[in-house]
Amino acid sequence: MTTMRTRRALMLAGSAVALTVALTGCSAINGILGNGDADRDEETGQVTESSNVGVFAVKLGDCMMDTGTGVLTDANILPCDEPHDQEVYYEITMDDGDYAEDNINAASEECIGDAYTSFVGVAYQDSALDVTTLTPTKESWEQANDRVIQCIIFDPAGQTEGSLAGAGR
Incomplete structure (x- = not known):
């Protein structure tokens, strides 16, 4: 459904280290879209308890466990004050048009x-x-009609607790 790309690897090695994530037809996409959402605080939108959701339900500000490798159809999201591996900190919405890997790579540099x-x-x-x-x-x-690139931050040293917003490191 989506592809994971490590940006530092792209900068240092000149090529992306990518987790190729592929779907095999409409039924797989329909399954992802139908997985629902996590319990969220009505005011802040923050996740209030751990949940496994379809990848399309991952939102800006969500914290999650490492997505691993292979086909990504879902994600384990949890409150950011609990130990977690990754945090969605920015989103880019691509313009409509034909799919172009080069355009997605260029846009993801905003991350x-x-x-x-x-x-x-x-x-x-x-x-x-x-x-x-x-x-x-x-x-x-x-x-x-997937047009969103999600920028995800993580600490290579291991899990974090709380948001990395303002971490200054």
């Missing part, structure tokens, strides 16, 4: 630009933290 600096408090190249992205696949683009 390590001003959005990163504003969120963390230091520039990406000066930070100890790392970034990965959830991006549309050709199938999700064409079959589910």
Whole structure:
């Protein structure tokens, strides 16, 4: 449904380390869309208890466990004050049009630009933290009108508790 890409690997190695996430038809997309959402605080929208949700239900500000490798159809999200691996800190919505991997790669560079600096408090190249992205696949683009790139921050040293907003490292 989406593809994971580690941005630091892209910058340092010149090529993305990607978790290729593919769907095999409309039934898989319909299953993802139908998984519902986690329990959320009505005012803040923050997750109030751990839940396994379809990947389309992951929202800006959500914290989650490592998505692993292989086909990504769901995610384990949880309150950010609990130990977690990743946090969605920024979203980019692509314009309609034909699916183009190059356009998605170019747009996802925003994840390590001003959005990163504003969120963390230091520039990406000066930070100890790392970034990965959830991006549309050709199938999700064409079959589910998926246009959102989610920028996800994580600490390569291990799990964190609380948001990494303003971490300054």
